[in-house]
Amino acid sequence: AQTVTQSQPEMSVQEAETVTLSCTYDTSESDYYLFWYKQPPSRQMILVIRQEAYKQQNATENRFSVNFQKAAKSFSLKISDSQLGDAAMYFCAYRAGTYKYIFGTGTRLKVLA
């Protein structure tokens, strides 16, 4: 069965510093997508970044980048130059050749001024 594990329930980072959120997953599929979603207090699910498993190059979106290690089944999110607005729950998610997203339990990120 496919699973997504986020082992850090909560993380803190000083404003302007860099933080890395961890995610591991388990699958027997070779072709799949991985996502990081941000959920602020409004509870809206906001797509932060997406990675296709067949691409070796790590995805980057402005201050957000991933470290995708396919063999290790690891998909961490790095946030550079952290801002107060980055404070939120962050969910790692997996989707293979179906329509079902499988989400991790989330990491609560606190940004300290």
Added chain:
Amino acid sequence: NAGVMQNPRHLVRRRGQEARLRCSPMKGHSHVYWYRQLPEEGLKFMVYLQKENIIDESGMPKERFSAEFPKEGPSILRIQQVVRGDSAAYFCASSTTSGPYNEQFFGPGTRLTVL
């Protein structure tokens, strides 16, 4: 292009009442998905619908829960005889097609509180 719309955003029901949650997909999207987020957990898949058809309801509780996506109008997630354990955030997502290369866009969710 308006995003996925869900209403109400907040819904309070007493035990035993019915809850109806509505989802209007993005324009041009004919596939709808419902997810449930229990407190302190990630979203979990409930059901996948296309117009007038339920494609996959493997994540739906066997009793009291039903979903529909009629030819006209929004998709409805219906919970009969609600219990306190139904308190959660319910998210709807939509896509143009299914399959691995098509992204689902999420609505803002409906937070259901059962008293």
